[in-house]
Amino acid sequence: MGKPTGKTVLVLGGGVAGMTAAHELALKGFDVTVLERRVDRCGGKARTQPVLGSGTQGRSPLPGEHGFRFFPGFYRHIDETLAKIPFGNNTRGVLDNLVTCERGLFATASQDPFPMVVHFPRDLDDWLYSLSFAREAPEALRRLGLTNDDFALYMRKMFQIATSCTERRFGEYERTGWWDYVEADSRSKEYQTYLATGITRSAVATKAERANTRTIGVIGLQLALDMMTPGSSADRVLNGPTNEAWLDPWLTELRRRGVKYLQGRTVTEIVYDESRRSIVGIRVNGKEAVTADAYVIALPVEVTCNLLPRRLREQDPLLGNLTLLSKQVEWMNGIQFFLNEELTLTRGHINALDTPWALTALFQQQFWDFMKLDDVGDGTTRSILSVDISAWEVPGLPDGPSGGKCAHDCTADEVAAETWFQLRRSLNHGEERLPAAYSRYWLDDDLQRVGQGARRGRAPDLGVRGPGKWVNAEPLLVNLVGGWALRPEAWTSVSNLFLAGDYVRTHTDFASMEGACEAGRRAALAICERFQVPAAIDIFPLKEPGLLDPFKAWDRSRHEQGLPWAGPERMPLTVRSEVEGLIGAATRGLTAVTAAPAEVAADLTEAIGAALSDSVASAQSRAQAIIARAATRSESIPDGEWLCFQRWTQLTFLSWRVAPEAMRSLVPSALGLDLHDGSAWITLVPMRMSELVLRAIDPPGADNFPELNVRTYVTHRGRRAVYFLRIDCDDLMAIIGARVATDVPYRDVESVVHDWRGDHLAFSVDRGGGVELDLEVHPEATEFVAEPGSLEEFLTARDAALIPTWFGLRVEFAHVTHDPWRLRPAAATIRRNDLLDDAGLTLRRAHPDSILFADEMESVLWPVGAD
Numbered sequence: 001m002g003k004p005t006g007k008t009v010l011v012l013g014g015g016v017a018g019m020t021a022a023h024e025l026a027l028k029g030f031d032v033t034v035l036e037r038r039v040d041r042c043g044g045k046a047r048t049q050p051v052l053g054s055g056t057q058g059r060s061p062l063p064g065e066h067g068f069r070f071f072p073g074f075y076r077h078i079d080e081t082l083a084k085i086p087f088g089n090n091t092r093g094v095l096d097n098l099v100t101c102e103r104g105l106f107a108t109a110s111q112d113p114f115p116m117v118v119h120f121p122r123d124l125d126d127w128l129y130s131l132s133f134a135r136e137a138p139e140a141l142r143r144l145g146l147t148n149d150d151f152a153l154y155m156r157k158m159f160q161i162a163t164s165c166t167e168r169r170f171g172e173y174e175r176t177g178w179w180d181y182v183e184a185d186s187r188s189k190e191y192q193t194y195l196a197t198g199i200t201r202s203a204v205a206t207k208a209e210r211a212n213t214r215t216i217g218v219i220g221l222q223l224a225l226d227m228m229t230p231g232s233s234a235d236r237v238l239n240g241p242t243n244e245a246w247l248d249p250w251l252t253e254l255r256r257r258g259v260k261y262l263q264g265r266t267v268t269e270i271v272y273d274e275s276r277r278s279i280v281g282i283r284v285n286g287k288e289a290v291t292a293d294a295y296v297i298a299l300p301v302e303v304t305c306n307l308l309p310r311r312l313r314e315q316d317p318l319l320g321n322l323t324l325l326s327k328q329v330e331w332m333n334g335i336q337f338f339l340n341e342e343l344t345l346t347r348g349h350i351n352a353l354d355t356p357w358a359l360t361a362l363f364q365q366q367f368w369d370f371m372k373l374d375d376v377g378d379g380t381t382r383s384i385l386s387v388d389i390s391a392w393e394v395p396g397l398p399d400g401p402s403g404g405k406c407a408h409d410c411t412a413d414e415v416a417a418e419t420w421f422q423l424r425r426s427l428n429h430g431e432e433r434l435p436a437a438y439s440r441y442w443l444d445d446d447l448q449r450v451g452q453g454a455r456r457g458r459a460p461d462l463g464v465r466g467p468g469k470w471v472n473a474e475p476l477l478v479n480l481v482g483g484w485a486l487r488p489e490a491w492t493s494v495s496n497l498f499l500a501g502d503y504v505r506t507h508t509d510f511a512s513m514e515g516a517c518e519a520g521r522r523a524a525l526a527i528c529e530r531f532q533v534p535a536a537i538d539i540f541p542l543k544e545p546g547l548l549d550p551f552k553a554w555d556r557s558r559h560e561q562g563l564p565w566a567g568p569e570r571m572p573l574t575v576r577s578e579v580e581g582l583i584g585a586a587t588r589g590l591t592a593v594t595a596a597p598a599e600v601a602a603d604l605t606e607a608i609g610a611a612l613s614d615s616v617a618s619a620q621s622r623a624q625a626i627i628a629r630a631a632t633r634s635e636s637i638p639d640g641e642w643l644c645f646q647r648w649t650q651l652t653f654l655s656w657r658v659a660p661e662a663m664r665s666l667v668p669s670a671l672g673l674d675l676h677d678g679s680a681w682i683t684l685v686p687m688r689m690s691e692l693v694l695r696a697i698d699p700p701g702a703d704n705f706p707e708l709n710v711r712t713y714v715t716h717r718g719r720r721a722v723y724f725l726r727i728d729c730d731d732l733m734a735i736i737g738a739r740v741a742t743d744v745p746y747r748d749v750e751s752v753v754h755d756w757r758g759d760h761l762a763f764s765v766d767r768g769g770g771v772e773l774d775l776e777v778h779p780e781a782t783e784f785v786a787e788p789g790s791l792e793e794f795l796t797a798r799d800a801a802l803i804p805t806w807f808g809l810r811v812e813f814a815h816v817t818h819d820p821w822r823l824r825p826a827a828a829t830i831r832r833n834d835l836l837d838d839a840g841l842t843l844r845r846a847h848p849d850s851i852l853f854a855d856e857m858e859s860v861l862w863p864v865g866a867d
Contacts, residue, residue, distance in 0.1 A: 002029035007531050010035065010282065010292040012267045015044020016513050017500040018298030019250060020081055020520025024537050026257040028528055033292070034254075035265040035284060041243065042251050042261065045474045046513055048243035051336075051442045054377045062377040063241040064442040066474065067334035068362040068386040069513070070349070071098055073119075073232035074222040076540040076768075077508070077517040085250050097245045099367055101235035101348030107426035108194075108354050111143050113433075115346055119226070119233035145190035154195045157182050158224075160565055161217035162544070163551035168559045170484065173214040177481050181213040198353035215479035215509055222542055235348055237362065239369045267299070272309040278496050294496045294530065296523045301477055301503040302326040318488035325486050325503050329475035331392040333447055335419055337438040339383040345433055352426040356397060357407055358390035359422055381439065387419055392470075397422060408470055412449070416441040446474040476511035477502045484509075490522035495530065498523040507541045538770065543750065546705045546731040619645040619693035623860045630817050635799070638815045638862045647691035647858045650756045652763070652777045654828060655683040655795050655850040662841060663712060667723060671802070672715040676794045682725075682841065683795060684773070685709040686763040688754050690856070705731035706754030708765050708773070710835065713794070714802065721800040728752055728765050761853075765835070772834040779826040779853035786823060791850060796821045818859035826853040 009025050011018045014036030022032045041047045046069065050061035071078060082095040090096035100119060107113035114133075121127045141151060161173065173181070184196035197208045208216075226234035238245040254261055269283035281291040297304050305313075305322040313320045343363060350361040364384045365373055373381045389407060396402035401417035402410050410418065420438060427433045449469050487505045490498055500523040501516065508515040521537050528535035555565055623645045630637060660673050663680035667673065673680050688706050708728040714721055728749045750766040765773040786792035801814045828851050 002027060002533070004031075005029045005531060005533055007031065007294065007533075008033070008292040009294045009296060009527060010290060011296045011298055011500075012282070013044070013298035013501075014038070014042050014261060014263070015298060015516060016046050017044075017502075017516035017520040017523075018296065019043070019254065020077075020517045021296050021298060021498075021500050021523045022254055022259045022261075022520075023081065023084065023250075023257070024521055024524035025527060026254065026259050028524070028533050028535055030527070030533075031258070033260040033262060033290075035267055035290075036261065036263050037266040039264040041247075042263075043242065043247040044516075045446075046242055047247055048241040049442075049445055051377075054440075054442075056378045059379060060376045062336075062338060062381065062442065063243075063371070063384070064336045064444070065242060065334050065364075065386055066444050066446060067332060067388040068349070068360075068364065069238050069242055071236040071238075071513075072223055072234050073226035073229065073236070074542060075512075075514040075517075077521060077538075078514050080538065081517055082246065085246070085253050087249050094246050094249055097239050098236045099239050100233045101237060103346045104235060104348045105346040105350045107350060107352045107423075108144060109425050110145075110354075111140065112429045112431075113345075113350075113427055114140055115348075117227075118235040118348055120228060120230045144194055145188065146194060147188075150187060150191045150195065153187070154182060154191075158217065158220065161213070162221055162548055163555060164565055165552045165556035165559055167556060168565060169214045169218065171559070173217065174212050174484050175482055176213045177209065178211045178213050178216045179209045181217075182208075184208065193354050198351075198358070210478075210480050212479050212481045212483060214484075218542065219510055221544065225543075225545070237364075237367050239367050240371050241364075241368070244371065267307060270295075270297075270307050270309060272312045272494075274311055274315075277315075277494055279494060294498065294527050296498045296500050296527070298500040298520065298523070300474065301501060302329065302475070304499070304501065304503075312494065316488075316493040318486075319492060321486040321488070322503070325477065325483070328478055328480050328483055330390070330478045331472050332388055332390045332476050333392075333444040333472065333474070335387050335389060335416060335444065336442045337385040337387065337416075337420065338377065338381045338440050338442070339385065339435070340380050340439045341435065342382040343385070343434075344383075345427070350423075350427070352423060355422040355426055356391065356394045357419065357422060358394070359387055359419060359426075360390070361385055361387040361423065385438075387423070389415070389419060397425070412443050412447075415443060444474075447472055479510055489526075490519060491526040491530075498526050507539070536770070540750075543730075550704065615693055619691070622858055626817060626819060626858060626860050629819060635817065637817060640862070642817075642860045642862050643694065644861050645691070645693045645858070646689065646861065647856060648854075649688045649690040649856045650754065650761055651685060651687040651854045651857065652761060652826065652828070653683050653685055653795055653850065653852040653854075654775075654777075654848040655681050655852075656846060657849050658682050658712075658841065666725060667712065667714060670716070671723060674713040674715050674720050674794075676713075676791060680712060681795065682710070682712050682836070684835070685711065686754060686761065686775075686777075688756075705729065706752045706763075707731075708752060708763075713798070716802060719800055720798060721802050722798045723802045728767065771832055774832040775828055775830045777826050777828050777851070777853060779824040781824070783822045783824055785820050792823060792852060795850060796823065796852065796854075815862040816859055817862075818857055821854055821857065824853045824855075826851045 005028070008031045009022075011022050011025075011032060011034045014034045018034055018036075019042065022034050025032050036042060041049070045066045047066065049064040049066070051064050052061060054062040079095055079098075082098070083092045085094040087094045087097060102117070102119075103115040104118045105113050105115050115129075116133060117126055117130050119126075121130050161169070164173070179185070179196060182196050184192045187196070223234045226232045251261060265284045267282055267284055268286045270279060271281045271283070271289075272278075273280045279295050281289050282295070284290055297307070299307070301322055305326040308319060308322065313322065342365075344366045345363060347366060348362075352359040352361070362385070364386050365371075365382070373379075373384075392407040395404045395406055396410075396418045398404040400421040402414050405414070405418075407415055407418070420434075424434045424436075447470055449471075484505070487503055488499055490500060490504050492499065500519040502511040502519065504519040504522065506515050506518040506522065508518050518539065521539060525535055525537045525539065527533075528537070558564070558566065623642060627637060627642070657679040658681060660675060660678075660680045663673055663682070686706070686708050688704070690704055706729075710725045710727070711722050712725060714723040727746045729746055730749055730752045747767075750768045751764075752766075753762070753764045755762040759778070761777040761779075763773070763775055763777065764771050786796060797820070799816055801816060828848065830847070
């Protein structure tokens with residue numbers, strides 16, 4: 001808890017955005033009050049809604065949700081917030097209540113549903129299934145009516161987004177509709193249904209014809225990276241109903257932190273003093289006046305728009321745009337089906353790709369650890385299928401219970417019956433996967449019928465009307481073409497007014513729990529800045545692999561010249577070889593698993609070989625020269641073929657003395673500590689991997705990335721070697737390659753910045769919880785070669801590294817050959833160094849005992865165990 005600031009904050013709205021803002025502000029010492037209109041629950045759209053009247057004989061009501069909860073791996077703001085909420089004996093609080101889905105199920109009306117691994121393979125079964133899926137996917141696509149050309153076009157469009165610079169994404173793709181971008185009008189109906197529309201509409205509750213390309217493309221890229229990143233997942237869910245697993249513990253924690261969370265309070269007026277350009281109070285429930293030092297509006301955009309005084313909206317252009325934004329909403333609401341038989345179908349989400357109402361579903365009960373279905377409802381429920389309906393304006397099936405009507409125009413019973421009918425058509429192909437009937441259903445109570453009076457005590461005219469007879473109290477903002485320019489920041493031109501909601505500009509940039517959480521953090525951070533309260537509230541940008549950086553840099557130069565994005569065929573040779581290698585590697589993999597004609601594979605291999613031959617030939621020549629010079633120095637060279645050539649640039653060796661007993665616990669007992677002057681040593685080596693070429697191939701994306709080596713010095717089987725404690729890197733392809741090949745301790749971090757500024761190096765590492773290493777290195781001009789037996793030789797001249805083999809069952813040597821180091825003395829300014837605090841080594845309080853710098857080094861590595 002921060003030191004009390006003496007400042008009061010009113011948060012209007014108790015959903016995820018409002019609760020996040022309140023949480024962060026309470027931690028910084030603000031006196032926070034949250035006003036929530038609902039009388040019985042918190043959390044807004046995220047809440048669990050009890051099915052009133054469903055509990056019998058003392059049981060709790062059945063749980064209903066606005067929709068299923070869905071936590072992709074890139075939800076970093078939510079993850080950090082969940083970890084701050086205590087929960088029982090969980091080490092990481094509520095965050096430990098998230099569980100990973102194993103398989104997603106894609107269903108269509110034309111063929112059997114097919115599962116897909118939704119995370120990076122974690123075991124042999126995952127790998128075997130992924131290979132089987134890759135082998136069978138082309139035939140499945142053909143059965144859907146998709147051609148190879150369809151899929152190639154779609155993948156090229158995704159590749160274009162991935163390799164486009166930020167300026168083009170905002171300047172061009174923000175103003176381009178997704179439908180036009182993927183050329184849907186010129187493609188087949190199957191292409192439009194499955195690729196252009198199906199996945200898009202189901203994922204983000206928007207229309208492909210109107211959505212902007214930037215948002216759809218970037219979020220699609222994030223989900224793909226979640227599936228490709230070791231340890232991450234594109235699909236996580238809670239292990240219980242949302243209230244029990246998350247929101248109720250959160251409310252308890254907020255109140256423990258001093259937050260006053262007041263329910264049954266509807267904000268009816270915001271009082272604005274034009275002469276002072278500030279908010280001077282609000283009215284609650286039409287009468288009660290409340291004041292504070294600052295106000296956070298965490299309400300839906302359509303409600304915010306109606307509350308803000310007209311004169312205020314006229315004075316602030318972005319606030320004036322809220323009227324336009326309030327019309328850019330879609331409906332994504334949930335319906336729950338309760339069954340008296342136990343069903344799962346798949347341990348993950350079901351995406352019914354071609355259902356008219358864009359249905360996605362999840363069998364909830366299989367993930368719930370601490371709710372027994374015997375204890376809810378009438379005790380007979382065995383399965384809960386939660387379904388999201390994302391296309392309320394699209395006609396249903398002509399032969400379905402709706403008679404072809406839109407969901408907007410159906411009764412509640414018709415909505416339920418038509419939804420069930422569409423799911424059964426997609427899932428049941430010669431097998432009764434989904435039964436003919438359900439025991440009961442419950443439709444999200446944010447929806448109500450006009451003219452039928454208040455539903456659950458709420459006025460029937462609250463919310464957004466559909467074209468039929470429904471009103472929706474919780475629609476979702478969607479990212480239409482040009483919408484970013486209309487969206488406000490979390491701060492406003494009014495000094496004490498701040499915004500938090502899915503319409504605020506965020507990195508997440510789509511209506512979601514993650515977007516709401518980020519918006520709440522931004523509002524809290526802006527308030528801290530307004531009142532000059534020190535704040536460490538993290539805002540996480542979306543992360544993309546460093547492999548893409550050279551492509552984006554080249555595209556930025558084209559964008560600045562007014563030129564369009566261009567494919568690999570237009571790229572300079574230095575960039576094109578990487579792109580062609582990447583595409584070629586993927587194509588060869590697909591060729592192998594799909595048994596393409598031999599002549600096609602031969603042509604691809606020849607083309608890729610031609611593109612890579614120059615870099616491979618150059619590396620082979622330099623490697624042989626290094627080996628020849630080592631032979632003249634009578635150095636021992638392993639028998640057999642070398643493995644790879646590497647070039648390292650702008651390396652710094654920052655070394656500290658460490659007591660041997662402190663180091664002993666960090667090094668395997670089978671290894672001896674190599675001491676100098678009676679001390680063990682730890683060295684941090686900031687560097688750039690500028691070139692990495694295997695003996696016969698230049699792997700795409702395997703070079704030009706920064707890393708930090710954390711190493712010490714050991715002896716093993718009579719040899720002196722380097723032992724890596726860890727290697728920090730933010731390049732996805734490098735990490736995957738290292739983990740697949742060996743257990744080299746590469747660790748995925750938020751960012752590694754290696755900025756050579758001509759005469760000095762700026763370097764920093766952020767492991768995801770903030771910057772842990774931040775330094776500058778200034779090398780002197782004079783070069784020298786270390787004297788035998790000197791400390792400088794001890795720290796740099798090693799011809800072997802210890803590499804753990806698969807599963808860490810043993811360690812093996814990797815022999816390294818290079819010329820003698822040409823070193824430069826250096827000075828360093830270390831602004832932060834918390835890297836080894838968790839190991840009990842607080843180096844941040846000590847200046848390095850040795851600082852050395854090298855401009856570059858070319859080296860040759862042999863396979864593990866070669867000597």
